[in-house]
Amino acid sequence: MSKRGRLALAMVIVEAAWAGLWWNLIRYGMDNPDRVTADFQQVIGQTMGTAMGALLGLGVLLYFVAARSDRKAIEGRSRR
DSSP: OHHHHHHHHHHHHHHHHHHHHHHHHOOOOOOOOTTOOTTHHHHHHHHHHHHHHHHHHHHHHHHHHHHHHHHHHHHHHHOO
16 A cells, blocks of 8 residues: 555544544533533634644645655666
């Protein structure tokens, strides 16, 4: 499997884990309204949305780096 493929798979798994954490935190807030502040869901939404967006942006940059590395590896194999 190429580095691009591994990176894409890893990003999907990590983003899914973040989404699961986000879901659990929101459910906790709904199940325990007396234990959280009034703006709990907005804060969780902003925080997790920012974290997932930043990770996805980093993933796009890493994807281009992995694609470049794959190209160099293919060129190196063809020169031999």
